[in-house]
Amino acid sequence: MSKPFELRWEGDLPGSPLQIWDGITKHGAAWIWDIDYEPRVGGAERGLTSKGGTVTAWEPQRHFRTEARRDDGWHNALDYTLDWTHLSYVHSTVFEPHEYAVQADACIQHTRFYYHSLGEYLRHFAGRAPHYLGLDEVPGSTADVLQRLGVPETAGPGDRIALGTIDYRDGTMVGIRTETELVRVYGREPWGWPVGVGVHAFDGAPDERAWREKVAA
Structure with missing residues (x-):
């Protein structure tokens, strides 16, 4: 039941x-x-x-x-x-x-x-038209994906990286804010699931091919 x-x-x-x-x-x-x-x-x-x-x-x-x-x-x-x-x-x-x-x-x-x-x-970003791109089953571990995105192991909320600013880090969940996007890394390994990446773009639709290459390179 x-x-x-x-x-x-x-x-x-x-x-x-x-x-x-x-x-x-x-x-x-x-x-x-x-x-x-x-x-x-x-x-x-x-x-x-x-x-x-x-x-x-x-x-x-x-x-x-x-x-x-x-x-x-x-x-x-x-x-x-x-x-x-x-x-x-x-x-x-x-x-x-x-x-x-x-x-x-x-x-x-x-x-x-x-x-x-x-x-x-x-x-x-309130008032700006959102466009969502969801990338499920990204190859590799959360650490692999974060490395591809240029997120150091020690980076925490408020830290600047090449992509933008870390706005969230709790366990294997990491958020990055750029000038035009919210990038969300869902590290789902604790539950036995693959890593996911969500891109919320506010300056036109995100380039799916470019993002797939970025997170899975």
């Missing part, structure tokens, strides 16, 4: 309530990946879950919720409550018992990174 999981995150975000609302509901490509929601209760969700879901709460700049369910009992729900610029987020889902520890830890670590990235987008 599936085991329920709930994750909560909350914090103050930069920008106006409208910018935060739009970041969550319209501009997933700016900080997580391409997701589309129809802006109404009963509207369709596309891109977040494999078979899509449904918007179940839509109160602009106050409350948003999206849910997805399957006949086998699986469900996934994201709930956002905005009090001016303070966001309270709840993620509810289920995991199989044999993979619960791995999935729960991965979800926690990814969520921390995602909402840091939302803050970076709002602080530095």
